[in-house]
Amino acid sequence: MIVTLTPNPSIDRTIGVPSLEHGEVNRATSSRIDPGGKGVNVSRALSRNGTETVAVLPVGGPEGHLMQELLDAAGVRHEGVDVPGTLRMNIAVVEPDGTTTKVNEPGPVLDDTQVESLLAAIDRYAAGGGWVVGCGSLPPGARPDLLAAVVERARAVGAKVAIDSSGAPMHAAVAAGPDLIKPNHEELEELVGRSLPTLGEVVEAAKDLVAQGISTVVVSLGGDGAVLVDAEGVAHAGATISDPLSTVGAGDCLLAGLLHVLAAGGSGREALVSGVRWGAAAVRLPGSEVPGPTDLDGIPVEVSDQPELSRVLG
Known part of the structure; x- marks a missing residue:
């Protein structure tokens, strides 16, 4: 079982435009809504590819009802905690x-x-093993150590923990010692407090985090692929996509692909290849749609245990 916690989920509305003109009336060519938030996206991708998962999240207001309807329609198991107010609506404007x-x-x-209530739900679903995934930003009023508490509570019931966040919540979670973290390039720079312009500098920063007790560090690098660092060494993987539609949720799908393999007992290298393939497949889909098995077919992934460390990242 992979349990995801999304403290600040959203309804994602994706609007396609021929080009985005600031300060002008823009005519949409397409529009869609999806259940969103990092952990929700991870659960959606896992569920679509046959991995057992449950999404834990707050729900409130009309958007909260819509969220549950959308998750039900997608076949995603979920547990919502009622909150006052309403879930957020996030808008993404996508150009061709x-x-x-x-x-x-x-x-x-x-x-x-x-x-x-959210943490208690994690205790119930994660008891006895599996993975707990704490993802995304925190909503107003939530304590800044919420994701650190997720690490501690999951460990107490015998589960492994993955964290994908940024800022103060990420710092607190890392200090609690999760098993895996998946920052993107900018989030890793923020975490370590310095610029990391080359792949080699990213790798060294990740090695420092592993030395501090994080078992696996995976850094998503957009068009430059992703790199994994653990006690076994370093691996870099990438996939070339010539027909991108939307980058929304691609990093979440990468994390889902990683966990899909790790939860089944695969190696870090195998998980990295899977994660990059899932993330690349997501880029080829509209909005924050997540890939299914047929979307993953035919996406070649190049992987290297000796990447070009002098490579300047875009």
């Missing part, structure tokens, strides 16, 4: 070349009682 402009709302305020 895949360029994406996002506007994210803040989300509802959570108090300590509601946070404890």
Whole structure:
């Protein structure tokens, strides 16, 4: 079982435009809505590919009802904690070349009682093993050490923990010692407090985190693929996509692909290849749609245990 926690989920509305003209009336060529938030996306991708998962999340207001309807329609098992206010609606404007402009709302305020209800749900579903995944930003009012508490609570019931966040929540979670973290390039720079312009510098920063007790560090690098660092060494993987539609949720699908393999007992290298393939497949889909088995077919992934460390990252 892979349990995901999304403290600040969203309804994602994706609008396609021929080009985005600032300050002008823009005519949409397409529009869609999807259940969103990092952990929700991870559960959606896992569920679509046959991996047992449950999404834990707050729900409130009309958007909360819509969220549950969308998850039910997608066949994603979920447990919602009722909160006052309403879930956020995030807007992504996508241009034909895949360029994406996002506007994210803040989300509802959570108090300590509601946070404890979310953590208690994790305790129930994660008891006895599996993975717990803490993802994304925190809503207003949530304590900054929420994801650190996820690490501690999951460990207490025998589960492994993956974290994908940023800022203060990520710092707190890393200090608690999760098994895996998946920052993107910018989030890793923020985490270590310095610029990392080359692949080699990214690898060294990841090695430092492994030395501090994080078993596996996976850094998503957009068009430059992704790199995995663990006690076994370093692996870099990439896939070339010539027909991108949307980058929304691609990093979440990468994390889902990693966990899909790790939960089945695969190696870090195998998990990295899977993650890059899932992330690349997501880029070829509209909005924050997640890939299924047929979407993954025919996407070649190049992997190397001796990557070009001098490579300057875009």
